[in-house]
Amino acid sequence: MSKKKGLSLEEKRTRMMEIFFESKDVFQLKDIEKIAPKSKGIAPMTVKEVLQSLVDDNMVDCERVGTSNYYWAFPSKALHARKHKLEELQKQVSDAKQRKLSLEKAVEKAKVGREDTKERSSLLKELQSLRDKRTQLQAELEKYRECDPDVIEEM
DSSP: OOOOOOOOHHHHHHHHHHHHHHHOOEEEHHHHHHHHHIIIOOOOHHHHHHHHHHHHHSSSSEEEEEEEEOOOOOOHHHHHHHHHHHHHHHHHHHHHHHHHHHHHHHHHHHHTTTOOOOOOOOHHHHHHHHHHHHHHHHHHHHHHHOOOOHHHHHH
């Protein structure tokens, strides 16, 4: 006795799309619920769930006519959707390349005048020492802040 392995959601979606592409027809939910288990082996309890996931992803079109919902998907729509997605991704790639080039140019422009020379390194050391002295003086100033006449007057 071998146990039968169930289909994954992606396999069910693929098989459901095959139903639409092979027949190139419009179906109601009850028709799909009859066809899917027999021809594609999709469990009857999951047909509605799989179909709804395809509708949510715009792979299958659904339209309400009167009191009935009709479902359809044609191969040309899938091809068009893939082409559109490919164009969108190619545009994103080209935009990213343009941005990369502009950033590289900005980096090169920023490097001009920042060559590592003795004068520059001595100036950077001096700048750092002045910053350290400034923080030290600010700390000392904070220490004597309680004796400041303006602060006492505010209190």
